[in-house]
Amino acid sequence: MSINRRQFLRRAGMVTALGIGSSFVITGFRKKDAAASGYTKAAKDMPAKRWAMVVDMSKFKSEADMEKVIEACHKLHNVPKFPNTKDEIKWIWKDDYHHTFAGGHNEYLDEHVMHSPFMVTCNHCENPPCVRACPTEATFQRPDGIVAMDFHRCIGCRFCMAACPFGARSFNFKDPRPFIEEVSTEYPTRTPGVVEKCNFCYERLADGLMPACVEKSNGGLIFGDLDDPNSEVRKIVSTKLTIRRKPELGTQPSVYYLVGGGEHA
Amino acid sequence: MYKGGKIIASLIIFAALFTIPFFYNMGKVNAGPDVALDTPAIQQLSDKQCVESPEFMRANHMKLLNQWREEAVRNGQTVYINSQGKEYPISLQDTCLKCHANGSASKVALSNPASSTTGVSNPAINESPEFCASCHDYSAVKPKCWSCHFEPKEAAK
Numbered sequence: 001m002s003i004n005r006r007q008f009l010r011r012a013g014m015v016t017a018l019g020i021g022s023s024f025v026i027t028g029f030r031k032k033d034a035a036a037s038g039y040t041k042a043a044k045d046m047p048a049k050r051w052a053m054v055v056d057m058s059k060f061k062s063e064a065d066m067e068k069v070i071e072a073c074h075k076l077h078n079v080p081k082f083p084n085t086k087d088e089i090k091w092i093w094k095d096d097y098h099h100t101f102a103g104g105h106n107e108y109l110d111e112h113v114m115h116s117p118f119m120v121t122c123n124h125c126e127n128p129p130c131v132r133a134c135p136t137e138a139t140f141q142r143p144d145g146i147v148a149m150d151f152h153r154c155i156g157c158r159f160c161m162a163a164c165p166f167g168a169r170s171f172n173f174k175d176p177r178p179f180i181e182e183v184s185t186e187y188p189t190r191t192p193g194v195v196e197k198c199n200f201c202y203e204r205l206a207d208g209l210m211p212a213c214v215e216k217s218n219g220g221l222i223f224g225d226l227d228d229p230n231s232e233v234r235k236i237v238s239t240k241l242t243i244r245r246k247p248e249l250g251t252q253p254s255v256y257y258l259v260g261g262g263e264h265a
Numbered sequence: 266m267y268k269g270g271k272i273i274a275s276l277i278i279f280a281a282l283f284t285i286p287f288f289y290n291m292g293k294v295n296a297g298p299d300v301a302l303d304t305p306a307i308q309q310l311s312d313k314q315c316v317e318s319p320e321f322m323r324a325n326h327m328k329l330l331n332q333w334r335e336e337a338v339r340n341g342q343t344v345y346i347n348s349q350g351k352e353y354p355i356s357l358q359d360t361c362l363k364c365h366a367n368g369s370a371s372k373v374a375l376s377n378p379a380s381s382t383t384g385v386s387n388p389a390i391n392e393s394p395e396f397c398a399s400c401h402d403y404s405a406v407k408p409k410c411w412s413c414h415f416e417p418k419e420a421a422k
Contacts, residue, residue, distance in 0.1 A: 037317075039342035042354065142341060150338045151413065185358065188413040206343045 044208030049227030050126070050145035051200055052254040053211075054236050055119050059220030066094045066119055072216040073198070078189045080172075080179035089170040091198040092121040092213055100245060100257075113259060119221070121213075122147065122168035122198035123245060123253030133163035139195075145226075145254060146200045156193035165249050169197045226254065298399035310364065316345060316353050357414050365397075 003011075041047075060066055073079070073092045080089055094117035098105065105114075128147045130139050138153035139160050161169045172192050180189065187203065190196055200223075201211035209215075214223045224231035233256070236242065242256040266272065315322050317329070336342040337355040345353045353360050397408050 037348050038346045039336040039340070039355075040344045040346060040352070041341060042343045045341070045343070140339065144341075148338070150334075152334060152338070183415075185415050188415065191409075191412045202341070206341065 042206050042208075045206045046208055048144045048205075048225035050225060050254065051124065051205075052145070052224065052226035052233050052237070052256065053121075053200075053214070054222040054233050054242065054256045054258055056220050056222060056236075056258045057113075057116070057118065058258070059218060060116075060119065063094070063117060065218065065220065066117065069119065069213045069217050069221065070094070072212045075182060076184050076201075076212045077187045077199075078176070078180050078184055079196075080176035080189075081181060082174065082179050087173050089172065089176065089196060091170075091196070092119065094118060095120050101243065102246065103248075118257065120166070120168075120245070121255065122200075123166055123251070123255045124198075124200055125254065126252035127250060129163040129165065129251060130160035130169065133159040135159065142202070144205075146202050148199050148202055149195070149197065151188075151190055151194050151196070154194045156195065158195060160195055165246055165251065166253075169195050171195050298403045315364070316347050316351075316360065321348075357410070 070092055074081075074090075077091060079091055082088055096117055097109075097114050100118040100120055124145060124147045126145065128139070128141055131141050131147060134140075135157060136153045136155055138150050138155070139147065140150070141147050156171065158171055161167075161171060172190050172194050175192050177189050201209070201213075204211060210223055211221075214221045222232050222236065224233035226234055226237065228234060236258060237256050240258060242258050244253045244256055247253070317325075322329070333345060333355045336345075343355050345355050347353065397410075401408060
């Protein structure tokens, strides 16, 4: 028995319609997974368009003030202390003037400024090169400007470390857990093979708290929404002379430095 | 068949070797895990209900955990609204471990990587019978959550 073209097309069409139709029937009867569930932000969550930090160097009188800030951050986030500096993990640290503001320095600069250490951390750039370098999108930019990391996704390729012009990223060459002196249950630890860095305490912002370093800085670190014209950071950045690290690279850092006191600047 | 006897004999030997594990374990009791749902920690809770129904959790907890991770870490959505409209903070420590806790581990203990086989501290397998280990040991699925997150600390208050 043979069929002609018309019959063949008609039968093929009917079979196709039947197949598509029955698949709808089957999925319609299937029990839905978590039908009405959803997600929302915490009630205490602090919204912002662009989180930024101002480092007021005049408030850091001694290195002890800086150590206090570093300690608060590193304790909270379970940052390990490795004896070998090659393995060092740092979220916020201090560095000298020449490293912080590399290139074209003024040799007649005030001795105090030239030789005192600066607080440095991840700059949470507006154009973050680390985000572009990351092949797995483990590093990403949140809508509030924070350059955050999803440690679950990090494959340890360290492209981001090469891309970051500020050396703000550290790699876990060893299991960090045995090197954590005092364990904080507020934040998870990391595994070997994962990069880490400052996250502007986004887990605290979701709870309505300021970053840990800001709380311990006695006003030396000022944190707020740069997009909000009434925020303190915005007022400082728009009225006083602040400098940023390596602005010529065009990454638009969100960490501003207020150097040399308020009244002259 | 050319050298048929040898081929058939070899096939029989191969089939016998291949099925040894099956015959070896045949008839032996292989009971599934018996997870107690009325631990002291759960007894003390006023609301003895997980974020979703037990059936849903048994089948989909891994998917839910992945969704929680995506929403909390990447989208900043730190509250889960379940199918009944109830809200829960997305947190292993503050939500899951309130019930799925191990009463014997009295404080947060960081495991020694030297004693683990993978080179990464992974205490989930030995700890917390009411949490992952009982079922995950049975099905030989090793979760890596506790190499970063803190394992169940103490029975929730």
